[in-house]
Amino acid sequence: MENEKVFIEALLNPKTQQNAFRELLHLYQKPLYFHIRNIVLNHDDTDDVLQNTFLKIYQNLSNFKGESKLYSWMYRIATNEALNFINQKAKKNGVTPEEWQNKAINNLESDSYYDGDEIQLKLQKAIACLPEKQQLVFKMKYFQEMKYEEISEIVGTSVGALKASYHLAVKKIEEYLKND
């Protein structure tokens, strides 16, 4: 994309950097917020992770080689930050990341920034039973409605493998919701 090249140049130029970064925040804060929120679940935690993500993006702009698209590079940073956050929290509390995630789901009911009903909560519990990568693919495809090509660039897996992974995830979740 030609526009992206110009935008990246503006981000790297000290004179235009501030304004360009403000624009980047404006464009990407919402999708990145919901991407992180889908992983860490709680709003305050998402706020922490999102700020760290943007700080990392800003600090590493000069390292961005333009080999991948800007958005997929930012999504990768956000994904890593979110997963690291869960692992660190779990470690600090002496539980496994899975246990931490289940605790976060149980806390959702009392979360003032969550208005999910019974079936929405059940869906979260069903997702939590999947392997990490399947969870990630399912959330990006189902909640964020991203294209397989976009997900492929972010997680570094082929489109074919992602399709298989998503269908398997859907099947398992439908089975879980049917039986529970």
Add this chain to the structure above:
Amino acid sequence: MKHFDLHNKKIPSGFKVPENYFESLETRMMAKIESGSTEKESKVVSLFHRKQIWISAIAAIFVALLAIPVYFNSNTTENIESQTLENYLTTEYSTYDLIDKLSNEDLQNLETSISLNEDAVEDYLLQDENLDYYLNE
């Protein structure tokens, strides 16, 4: 059990954000970045500093390890020069002490290993007052 279809009726995630969250995030983030650019510098320094300490610690351990064999070798008798040992024995030990320390086997070894010059033996015997005694033996 009824069939469940996730795509028949889409289930939203149910996540909400506080009012004006994104507007405030933009402002907070820009402020953080402006103050963060100086913070970044100090972080780099501190990281480098920590690395330096590690490098010096490893170097110190390495030097200490190298010094151990040198230290122990300097304390072994193998390194004492034979001249020094000879000087020590002649000044600090009497002939009798020396004989005391030698076993019969040592003496036999000495007898076979020392080759005497005939002239030297003759000179020695001529100076000796007990020559007659030796000759009569």
